[in-house]
Amino acid sequence: EAVEGADVVVILTEWDQFRALDLDRVKLLVRQPVMVDLRNVYRPEDLRARGFKYTSIGRA
Known part of the structure; x- marks a missing residue:
């Protein structure tokens, strides 16, 4: 429920x-598949x- 329409x-x-x-x-529930970790x-590759579209913080 928390991600629905996000x-x-x-x-x-x-x-x-x-x-x-x-x-x-x-991925089915969100408006667009964007994740910030x-x-x-x-x-990231997974x-x-x-x-x-995946962004992580603090990785080389």
Whole structure:
């Protein structure tokens, strides 16, 4: 419910619940598949392969 209709998904925590998101479902619920990961929970190549525009903070 939290991502339904969202323009951007922002990950602000390292909690396990957010490490195990059903990313295919998330992609269906959001307006556009954009994720900003401030905790580096996901691997950029995995999200990009799923069709997300993915930005993480603090990675080389």
